[in-house]
Amino acid sequence: MTRESWSKVGVMDGEINYNQLVEKALMEVVRESLRCAAKDGLVGQQHFYITFKTNYPGINLPAHLQERYQDEMTIVLQHQFWNLTVEQNKFSLELSFNHQRELLEIPFDAVTAFADPSVQFGLQFNLGPDDTLETADATATQNDEALEDVSASDEKEEPKAGEVITLDAFRKK
Template sequence: MLKNGSINYDLFIQKAMRQAIRDLLRYASEKGIPENHYFYIEFLTHFPGVSLPENVREEYPQDMMICLQYEFWDLKAEDDAFSVTLIFDDEEYNIVVPYASILKFSDPSVDFGIEFSTDDIALDAEHLQALMDELDEENKIKVEDSDKPLDNVVSFSAFKKDHD
């Protein structure tokens, strides 16, 4: 989360806003969207992890907006993405949208909205890859170190009394 040796505040804010979207969608998936509310979500259709029917992706090669108001089912908000069933061309399809692909999220009923620039999304994609690489490296170190004896662990087996 550092950029050129300094704290990248923008990245922290972007992450917090995406977590807020995730939490709102989790709330909606568990309790439903309150009667007067509805969500518009615009996202990049070509972003890694986006799952759409091919005909929809062809119709919207860059981005698309969906509305969660009346005709949606099976909304699930996972840690990194949400999925929902919508109707496209009179057929139901389940789509998957990573939070990092979202350009805009709004609830016009209360004049609430969050907007991300494509630069922010590129930062998220880069940060995600860097974080994954960092975690892989940490796990590699833990595995390599697991074969070393631990000098700071006391074995209690020497102090056990035999109960034979």
């Protein structure tokens, strides 16, 4: 492998960055979950909470949403989402805001959290100072804090607890 290919998988100057490798693998869980939802839809009570940085390069949001959510936004995918398309570096979909369909394009690198409360599953990602995925912090634990919810219809729903999987659980102490 060339130096450039190693850096793409988390190896710099001969040292393997396991945190970055695991974070990339966990983002693949998000990507594959969205691919399944795009292909087969979501069944039963299954739904996704996806939190992302709204000021991240490559984000495409309607102006009124960009103005309202200047830093971060959480969307809920459950019953009403359309045209979900998943590419390697981003996903796009239409959601209803005030009874009007709006297109959102979200790079995966902008995603800071992903959860499916119906099965108490969640992932949390941290963006580094240069707004690229770096390392996650905290431990694999039962999340007792409620998930903050901003649904696509701007209605509040009772938050549910979920399991947050993060990288410290895999580190030696």
